[in-house]
Amino acid sequence: MGVEDTAWTSLKTRICELEALEAVIQLLEWDQQTMMPPGGSAHRGVQLATISALMHDKTSDPQLGEWLGVLSDSDDPHVMAAVRNLGRSHRRAVQIPSRLVADIATASNVGFGAWMAAREANDFGQFEGALERLVSLRRDEVACQGPAAHPYDHLLEQYDPGSTTAQLQPMFARLRPELANFIDTVSSRPRPKSVSGKWAVNDQRCFSHSVISTLGFRLNDGRLDSAAHPFTVGMGRNDVRLTTHLYEDDLLGGLTGTIHEAGHGMYEQGLPADLAGTSIAAAAGMGLHESQSRFWENVIGRSLPFFEWLVPLIKQHFPDDNLSPADWYGHANRVERSLIRIQADEATYNLHIIIRFELELALLSGELSVADLPDAWNAAYRDLLGVSPDSPNDGVLQDVHWSNGLFGYFPSYTIGNLYAASFRYQMQDDVPDMWTNVADGDFGPVLAWLRDKVHRHGHSLDAPDIFRAAVGDRDPVADLMAHLNERQAALNLN
Ligand SMILES: [Zn+2]
Known part of the structure; x- marks a missing residue:
């Protein structure tokens, strides 16, 4: 087997794992919104965070970057499409520091709570600080990803x-x-x-x-x-x-x-x-x-x-x-x-x-x-x-x-x-x-x-x-x- 074949086999194994983990997240979210008793929400939070972290590790893995590199000028259009699709999530996972990912997750959680409270009181002031934080974190996230024709x-x-x-x-x-x-x-x-x-x-x-x-x-x-x-x-x-x-x-x-x-x-x-x-x-x-x-x-x-x-x-x-x-x-x-x-x-x-x-x-x-x-x-x-x-x-x-x-x-x-x-x-x-x-x-x-x-x-x-x-x-x-x-x-x- 050539280097390209080996990389493609490894990449496909990784894609299957990522697709399965993604499906598990979807199923947990479906269950959360249709069947789960309200008491389950803390357990569910832990389950979702664990699987998301696992996915992040598997996506940012340097080995994955090597396989993508080996395959980057393949003649096979399917391989090229996979390299493009996975390359995007790999690049994001590598460029955005874990600290920032965690900060965004926390700020989103806080943001949602603040928004609910602000809706309750019909008062934007109660949401303003949390939204400011989220906008600023998203701007940091954009900045980490290097130049683009437009940051958006x-x-x-x-x-x-x-x-x-x-x-x-x-x-x-x-x-x-x-x-x-x-x-x-x-x-x-x-x-x-x-x-x-x-x-x-x-x-x-x-x-x-x-x-x-x-x-x-x-x-x-x-x-x-x-x-x-x-x-x-x-x-x-x-x-x-x-x-x-x-x-x-x-x-x-x-x-x-x-x-x-x-x-x-x-x-x-x-x-x-x-x-x-x-x-x-x-x-x-x-x-x-x-x-x-x-x-x-x-x-x-x-x-x-x-x-x-x-x-x-x-x-x-x-x-x-x-x-x-x-x-x-x-x-x-x-x-x-x-x-x-x-x-x-x-x-x-x-x-x-x-x-x-x-x-x-x-x-x-x-x-x-x-x-x-x-x-x-x-x-x-x-x-x-x-x-x-x-x-x-x-x-x-x-x-x-x-x-x-x-x-x-x-x-x-x-x-x-x-x-x-x-x-x-x-x-x-x-x-x-x-x-x-x-x-x-x-x-x-x-x-x-x-x-x-x-x-x-x-x-x-x-x-x-x-x-x-x-x-x-x-x-x-x-x-x-x-x-x-x-x-x-x-x-x-x-
Ligand atoms: Zn729709």
Whole structure:
């Protein structure tokens, strides 16, 4: 065996260990949020910290660096993809001192506690010091990682490898005024009626299972459970756990969340089985992951053909429900200026993200101080959305992300919406009958397209390259605006 073969064999063994440890962390976290009794939280903290430390040792190991070096000019594209993927985490693990990693973990813990207390008191002052500490530690972390085209790139890379600030800034800068105009125009028109009713939660469970299995989520290789804040984890393509939150008085609110998570889940179930243990049978990033959840939730799940298929199914599970496909379609496509990101409609949502992205850039570059953040937040909402939070809880304190030291994550949501819009138009070209298929409840052709263009690549390519290979030179900003405009235009015909 040559030096390269030996290094590749050793590297694959290490990747298998890391993938197994990662899956254990996912399973522990799933259990924590679905099954674990409250008393278990201290034990769980120790278990998670132990496994994370083990993963850090195995990732920063100098031997791993040697294998990566030996393989760095391999001719095999799979080997090169593995070297790129693992090289990123190895570089981070080596460059960021353990002391700093531990400080960030502690500050995140403190930050979360301070944020909860600040929310309780509706008082930003109680969170300010903890947030200052987190911003300063993240700036140290960025500084350890050496020069980059933009320091924020180091943060983005953890969630969206391959995306850069230089690429996102102009795209978001174009989207910003177009969305603001769109929301202005739509807000001046009469809004479709919202629907109301009662749908027993137990019946919704059975209904949800029926919807997601028809979409293509394999229930033999996955589960759907309840959680306060829905999320999805994949321990491998044959064990994918979805969670959802159902509401007795809001059938669509629960269903769109369930479909969103099933979109994440179908991506996990479609990762290339034959490449397990190579670091390639993994999602290519959170932006692409969100494109899958948002494609199913918004592009499919808020379309009129979808409701044409869904209404008879609703009738089977809830015989008293007499709402028409047009009623549901109107309700699902209401646009309104809002203060709270997680309650925002499909269009406005992106403005909430752009505001956070711009504030993060300013905080991390030092242009904006944490003390000035609440004013900057309120000013951005006034300028861009024309609404003004009258309390910190409805403003700067609304999201959990920063309290955990999570910076660089928010853009993934809008990247996901942009990718999903271009996937829609490319799919319409490639699968001309797609909307008839959807109205017939035949989602196979839609899923097959996503499997072929997105899922099967795993992380052999970075997300921006998978996107380009799927849609060519389509313009995602133009596609997202076209998608939103079409949705509103169809409303007016009703
Ligand atoms: Zn999601």
